[in-house]
Amino acid sequence: MPELPEVETVRLQLNRALVGQRLVSLDLFQTGREQPPGRAFVKALLNRELLAIERRAKILIWKFSDDLTMLAHLKMTGRFIISDAKPVRSKHDRMLFNFETVNVTWSDVRKFGYVKLVDTKSLGRELSAYGPEPLGVDPLILADRLRAPKTRVLKAALLNQEVIAGIGNIYADEACYRAGLRPTRRLGSLSTEKRLVLAREIQNVLRESLALRGTSSNDYVDAEGERGDFVKMLRVYGRAGEACLICKNPIKKIVAVQRGTHYCPKCQV
DNA sequence: AGTAGGACCTGGTGGC
DNA sequence: TGCCACCAGGTCCTAC
Numbered sequence A: 001m002p003e004l005p006e007v008e009t010v011r012l013q014l015n016r017a018l019v020g021q022r023l024v025s026l027d028l029f030q031t032g033r034e035q036p037p038g039r040a041f042v043k044a045l046l047n048r049e050l051l052a053i054e055r056r057a058k059i060l061i062w063k064f065s066d067d068l069t070m071l072a073h074l075k076m077t078g079r080f081i082i083s084d085a086k087p088v089r090s091k092h093d094r095m096l097f098n099f100e101t102v103n104v105t106w107s108d109v110r111k112f113g114y115v116k117l118v119d120t121k122s123l124g125r126e127l128s129a130y131g132p133e134p135l136g137v138d139p140l141i142l143a144d145r146l147r148a149p150k151t152r153v154l155k156a157a158l159l160n161q162e163v164i165a166g167i168g169n170i171y172a173d174e175a176c177y178r179a180g181l182r183p184t185r186r187l188g189s190l191s192t193e194k195r196l197v198l199a200r201e202i203q204n205v206l207r208e209s210l211a212l213r214g215t216s217s218n219d220y221v222d223a224e225g226e227r228g229d230f231v232k233m234l235r236v237y238g239r240a241g242e243a244c245l246i247c248k249n250p251i252k253k254i255v256a257v258q259r260g261t262h263y264c265p266k267c268q269v
Numbered sequence B: 001a002g003t004a005g006g007a008c009c010t011g012g013t014g015g016c
Numbered sequence C: 001t002g003c004c005a006c007c008a009g010g011t012c013c014t015a016c
Helices: A004-018 A039-045 A120-126 A139-145 A154-159 A169-179 A192-211
Strands: A023-028 A050-056 A059-064 A068-073 A078-083 A093-099 A103-108 A114-119 A252-256 A259-263
Touching: A004 A050, A004 A059, A004 A078, A004 A103, A004 A192, A023 A039, A039 A068, A039 A114, A068 A078, A068 A120, A114 A120, A139 A192, A154 A169, A154 A259, A169 A192, A169 A259
Parallel strands: none
Antiparallel strands: A023 A093, A050 A059, A059 A068, A068 A114, A078 A103, A093 A103, A252 A259
16 A cells, blocks of 8 residues: 555656656546546646656645646555556556656556646645654654544554654554554553654654565555565564564454554553 | 544455 | 455545
């Protein structure tokens, strides 16, 4: 599942390949459920120069000339794939962006993902609800975000993009394990010290995963079609029934906040 | 305010 | 081999 490390990996690759190029043409195939791009979408983007691709939470922000921005969310299975030659179209491809010397295919098996255009000047408003980016900030800031509301389930807070941006199901479970906390704990039961430990572990797991180009547990591949190597480093996610790396007891899988949730019943309290 | 549950979507898997 | 129920989950929406 693309979470912060995966989306950031894709962003870096797209940036490297595309920035400074003009969009020469755009082929539309089938369209997504949300904000289906049409003729107006194509017309608006055509001949614009891509100035930069930024990221906020799990959203890719494609900044084009003339204050035009394309927001893209990969959700579960969205992919941007870079290719030099015109790629062979496959079943789930939805759009093909033809830049001056490179092509990018937008495809999405489950159709949860979206791309949409917004005015660059309204970006601040568009993205205002998100909590802080977890990397590159003082962990005290993250720890503080995990303080209230006290009744909230820890995992629900971690998945809530308004609390901290960019964490999804995999890294929520991994951070809880590293911090020795059950995902079902109430925020109000965490000491100041524990919240800081958790904040640091959130940063650690995201940083380590980013260094390995993210996690490919199911569908994810980066913009160069490669799988992320962090999948080998996962300690609880996807390891139900396997031995805990610390105590050797089996990792348990439950459903919490409607999500598959993995933890060690002995090491996490 | 917070949580639960449904909806969206389709490929892959496990059971029979 | 074929069929089918079920599972994966980011985010939004509704109901409590």
